[in-house]
Amino acid sequence: MTDFTKTRQAFHLPEGLTYLDGNSLGPMPVAAKERVSRMMAEEWSEMLITGWNRAGWYVQPRSVGDRIARLIGAGPGEVVMGDTLSIKVFQAVSAARALRPERRVILSDSGNFPSDLYVAEGLARAVDAELRVVAPEEVADAIDEDLAVLMITEVDYRTGRRHDMKALTARAHEAGALTVWDLAHSAGAVDVDLIGADADFAVGCTYKYLNGGPGAPAFIWTHPRHADAAEPILQGWMGHAAPFAFDLGYTPAPGIERMRVGTPPVIAMTALDAALDAWDGVELADLRARSVELTEAFIAGVEADCPGVTLNSPRDPAMRGSQVSFRHPQGYAVMQALIAEGVIGDFRAPDVLRFGFAPLYNDLQDVQRAVDTLARILREESWDQPHFHEKADVT
Amino acid sequence: MTDFTKTRQAFHLPEGLTYLDGNSLGPMPVAAKERVSRMMAEEWSEMLITGWNRAGWYVQPRSVGDRIARLIGAGPGEVVMGDTLSIKVFQAVSAARALRPERRVILSDSGNFPSDLYVAEGLARAVDAELRVVAPEEVADAIDEDLAVLMITEVDYRTGRRHDMKALTARAHEAGALTVWDLAHSAGAVDVDLIGADADFAVGCTYKYLNGGPGAPAFIWTHPRHADAAEPILQGWMGHAAPFAFDLGYTPAPGIERMRVGTPPVIAMTALDAALDAWDGVELADLRARSVELTEAFIAGVEADCPGVTLNSPRDPAMRGSQVSFRHPQGYAVMQALIAEGVIGDFRAPDVLRFGFAPLYNDLQDVQRAVDTLARILREESWDQPHFHEKADVT
Numbered sequence: 001m002t003d004f005t006k007t008r009q010a011f012h013l014p015e016g017l018t019y020l021d022g023n024s025l026g027p028m029p030v031a032a033k034e035r036v037s038r039m040m041a042e043e044w045s046e047m048l049i050t051g052w053n054r055a056g057w058y059v060q061p062r063s064v065g066d067r068i069a070r071l072i073g074a075g076p077g078e079v080v081m082g083d084t085l086s087i088k089v090f091q092a093v094s095a096a097r098a099l100r101p102e103r104r105v106i107l108s109d110s111g112n113f114p115s116d117l118y119v120a121e122g123l124a125r126a127v128d129a130e131l132r133v134v135a136p137e138e139v140a141d142a143i144d145e146d147l148a149v150l151m152i153t154e155v156d157y158r159t160g161r162r163h164d165m166k167a168l169t170a171r172a173h174e175a176g177a178l179t180v181w182d183l184a185h186s187a188g189a190v191d192v193d194l195i196g197a198d199a200d201f202a203v204g205c206t207y208k209y210l211n212g213g214p215g216a217p218a219f220i221w222t223h224p225r226h227a228d229a230a231e232p233i234l235q236g237w238m239g240h241a242a243p244f245a246f247d248l249g250y251t252p253a254p255g256i257e258r259m260r261v262g263t264p265p266v267i268a269m270t271a272l273d274a275a276l277d278a279w280d281g282v283e284l285a286d287l288r289a290r291s292v293e294l295t296e297a298f299i300a301g302v303e304a305d306c307p308g309v310t311l312n313s314p315r316d317p318a319m320r321g322s323q324v325s326f327r328h329p330q331g332y333a334v335m336q337a338l339i340a341e342g343v344i345g346d347f348r349a350p351d352v353l354r355f356g357f358a359p360l361y362n363d364l365q366d367v368q369r370a371v372d373t374l375a376r377i378l379r380e381e382s383w384d385q386p387h388f389h390e391k392a393d394v395t
Numbered sequence: 396m397t398d399f400t401k402t403r404q405a406f407h408l409p410e411g412l413t414y415l416d417g418n419s420l421g422p423m424p425v426a427a428k429e430r431v432s433r434m435m436a437e438e439w440s441e442m443l444i445t446g447w448n449r450a451g452w453y454v455q456p457r458s459v460g461d462r463i464a465r466l467i468g469a470g471p472g473e474v475v476m477g478d479t480l481s482i483k484v485f486q487a488v489s490a491a492r493a494l495r496p497e498r499r500v501i502l503s504d505s506g507n508f509p510s511d512l513y514v515a516e517g518l519a520r521a522v523d524a525e526l527r528v529v530a531p532e533e534v535a536d537a538i539d540e541d542l543a544v545l546m547i548t549e550v551d552y553r554t555g556r557r558h559d560m561k562a563l564t565a566r567a568h569e570a571g572a573l574t575v576w577d578l579a580h581s582a583g584a585v586d587v588d589l590i591g592a593d594a595d596f597a598v599g600c601t602y603k604y605l606n607g608g609p610g611a612p613a614f615i616w617t618h619p620r621h622a623d624a625a626e627p628i629l630q631g632w633m634g635h636a637a638p639f640a641f642d643l644g645y646t647p648a649p650g651i652e653r654m655r656v657g658t659p660p661v662i663a664m665t666a667l668d669a670a671l672d673a674w675d676g677v678e679l680a681d682l683r684a685r686s687v688e689l690t691e692a693f694i695a696g697v698e699a700d701c702p703g704v705t706l707n708s709p710r711d712p713a714m715r716g717s718q719v720s721f722r723h724p725q726g727y728a729v730m731q732a733l734i735a736e737g738v739i740g741d742f743r744a745p746d747v748l749r750f751g752f753a754p755l756y757n758d759l760q761d762v763q764r765a766v767d768t769l770a771r772i773l774r775e776e777s778w779d780q781p782h783f784h785e786k787a788d789v790t
Contacts, residue, residue, distance in 0.1 A: 012440045014440070014441050014443070017443075019443060021443065021444050024444050025443060025444045025446075027439075027440075027443060028435060028439045028440045032435065033432070033435040033436060033440070036431060036432075036435065036662065037428070037431075037432055040423060040427065040428040040431065040608075040666075041428060044422075044423045044608055044609060045407045045409065045422070045423045045428070046409050048409070048412075048414060048416065048420060048422060048739065049416050049419050049420045049739070049741070051420075051609065052609070057609055057610075082479075083478060083479070083482065083657070084477075084478070084631070084656060084657025084658055084660075085657055085658070086629065086631040086632060086656050086657035087478065087482060087629065087656060087657060090629060094521070110643060114632070114635075114641050114642060114643055115631065115632035115635075115657070117643055117644075117645075118630040118631065118632065118635065118644075118645035119629070119630055119631065121630060121644070121645055122627065122628055122629060122630030122645065123628075126489070126521060126522050126628050127521050127522070133643065205658070207658065213435075213439055213661065213662050214439060214446065214447070214452055214658070214659075214660075214661035214662070215452075215657075215658045215659045215660035215661045215662070215663075215664070216660070216662075217660075218657070232517065233517055233518075233521050234481065234482065234485060234514070234517060235513040235514055235516060235517030236479070236481040236510065236513065236514065237481060237509070237510035237513065240509075240510075240513065245744075246509050246743070246744065247509060248505060248509055248512055248528060249512075249513075249516070250512075250513035250516055250517065261479060261481050261482060262478070262479025262480055262481035262482060262510070262610075262613070263479055263480070263600070263602065263609070263610045264609075264610045265479075265609075265610035265611070265612075265660050265663045266608065266609035266610045267431065267608050267609070267610070267611075267662055267663050267666055268610075268660045268662050268663045269610070271435075271662055344443065344444070346444070348641070349640075349641065
């Protein structure tokens with residue numbers, strides 16, 4: 001049984017705050033600060049260039065990848081770290097499309113994080129493919145024999161709606177297409193099972209529920225059946241079969257290593273590696289149960305006590321990730337008032353109040369405080385009048 | 396007049412080492428460790444998501460870029476940071492090629508760092524272009540009316556040979572082509588003048604002479620005449636004209652901002668920003684004069700005192716960057732012996748001893764010690780016998 005009291009202690013949580021924005025940026029694990037200081041003082045400083053071997057910097061993208069693999073239902077040696085999520089989306093969609101060269105269509109949905117759509121659109125223009133975007137509920141029906149790649153973010157960044165990875169993957173495979181799953185709002189939040197779902201490619205970021213720090217390295221996974229066939233469009237030095245032979249021509253490394261690109265960001269990777277210590281001993285089934293407990297309690301509390309808000313997330317927890325959003329006509333101002341009271345969620349236009357529940361450090365006291373504070377704000381002020389809207393904080 | 400005694404004090408240089416491998420990984424600036432600790436303790440920890448605005452994380456790729464612009468002969472607002480050099484090469488070559496859509500050829504040379512060739516080869520295959528690679532001395536003659544993009548690394552990573560940026564750019568422009576300059580071994584090492592050379596695009600890394608740490612973020616520069624026309628192939632969120640409008644379609648930001656891709660690596664960027672403090676007050680003319688002084692002294696010393704080595708770099712400093720290499724039949728073993736004596740250079744197959752001279756922290760005492768140590772090693776041991784070759788350290 002996972003001890004969530006213990007996992008909470010791994011984090012620095014500022015005094016007086018209830019932090020429900022870990023779906024945007026996770027808080028700092030105490031170990032991350034210590035480990036980065038040590039890496040700088042003992043490795044970069046003293047080992048200099050030999051740190052690549054002596055301190056294990058070179059293999060870190062793979063060793064850290066192995067730690068993440070366990071959290072997404074993948075096996076050791078199947079995940080590598082590096083770059084940003086946008087770059088990893090580009091690599092995965094390109095590689096999937098290259099495995100279906102006779103097909104042109106990349107399908108996604110309008111609930112996807114827009115950045116994934118931008119990346120796919122840019123790729124499609126470059127390689128003569130076509131990006132089609134449909135509503136989330138129309139994805140299954142839009143899968144046809146023209147489809148090369150289905151590119152879906154499992155959990156919607158605004159509503160928390162969770163796609164059925166296994167069913168959509170099966171549907172795509174029936175039509176002869178491959179799948180790319182973006183796990184930005186899934187990894188560390190829900191019980192992802194890539195092998196169980198028979199997915200083809202997956203990517204994700206690590207600065208949300210995995211708490212790797214702002215701009216932490218992304219990950220990419222390829223199903224073992226594709227790992228030696230996937231053709232990298234970004235032919236990077238570190239993805240070469242023999243990087244230090246300095247051949248003039250590119251030969252991809254076997255397996256997932258070919259999805260490495262340039263020199264890995266060692267300082268950032270060290271922070272992430274330390275952050276992952278918090279996951280030691282955490283079982284995904286417990287994580288999921290805890291997440292459902294927190295989100296169900298929040299929905300029930302808000303619906304009982306808070307006037308004027310409408311649930312913007314699926315009511316059925318099976319259809320939901322680890323975040324909940326509500327709509328309110330004065331959503332921006334309400335969120336600003338909440339933040340002023342020390343309850344940190346965030347706002348998404350036009351009227352969405354978004355709350356992330358991270359099982360590793362959020363608890364039922366956080367839920368209760370958020371409900372009570374929101375209830376008081378909504379009852380005390382008059383929300384029929386327009387409130388001044390400032391520009392939202394960048395997240 | 397730049398005070399190089401003062402700049403040397405900005406670095407942590409391990410006791411007893413003469414470090415001549417800053418062309419591979421620069422040593423740690425003392426300020427970098429302090430600044431990263433503070434960023435973690437005061438920004439990530441306490442500001443959490445609001446750090447994007449309050450701590451300036453969001454604008455860092457541009458503000459750090461401005462500090463680098465000065466060191467490469469570019470103007471403020473012309474450089475942004477992010478990703479790795481491989482990604483930036485991919486972006487720059489793709490954008491340059493898209494400005495010459497009717498032409499297919501990307502030209503480079505065999506003295507280029509192989510990774511640039513891998514990236515260009517992968518891009519060429521994806522977008523139906525053709526990569527041509529000629530010997531370094533044949534580049535000028537290989538420029539013809541088929542050429543879309545000339546992609547050249549200014550300073551050769553093995554020999555230190557420096558291409559004439561201004562002359563080659565002029566030649567490329569006469570033929571109607573555009574240039575992409577890789578400044579990996581130039582930025583912080585020589586007096587780069589992008590605007591003076593009328594270059595089109597430039598990219599570089601920051602973990603060598605700019606001392607940003609292992610895997611530090613890369614930079615990209617676009618000449619202002621192309622900045623609003625260059626079409627990004629990597630359509631990232633942060634390069635969008637309005638990232639927080641969450642539009643489903645991509646509109647590139649004006650100017651160089653469109654070359655941003657995903658969420659910037661804040662911890663790494665903070666280390667780099669602090670590392671750049673060492674450059675405050677450094678004049679490029681002084682940097683270049685100091686570099687020539689050090690490399691000339693090293694060549695003269697080695698040629699006077701060290702038997703059995705052959706200069707592998709151009710003798711004319713005008714044709715050379717800030718590194719010097721020599722060949723020796725037992726090069727690998729000789730370098731291992733040097734390293735064992737505390738003189739850190741590196742080895743490149745098949746027989747190259749490579750020494751980088753970083754004007755900010757190397758001085759004439761380093762030169763003298765390197766010469767003396769090499770001379771002693773070469774005189775004391777018998778180098779006619781084959782020496783055991785181990786696998787070289789990863790750099």
